[in-house]
Amino acid sequence: MKKFFTRQLSICVPKNICQDEIVRYRSLLIVEMKKMGATQDEINLIHDTTIRNSIRNNRKPEDVAWAILQ
DSSP: OHHHHHHHHHTOOOOOOOHHHHHHHHHHHHHHHHHTTOOHHHHTTOOHHHHHHHHHTTOOHHHHHHHHHO
16 A cells, blocks of 8 residues: 555645545445455545546546555
8 A cells, every 4th residue: 555655645636636636535445345345444545635646647546545445
């Protein structure tokens, strides 16, 4: 997981991401994590930075959920 997001941070292109996008992506991410059997502690690992970088890099919520749960 750590390598996945570290690599993505280095290639981020600045983009304005509104709070609505973050909320929407977080909801999709939580749904995907629950499908994979995530506990509340694992869901609490989601940070806004992770979401912003995932949106900037066009990452699918299911891919990010998998990375967090690894």
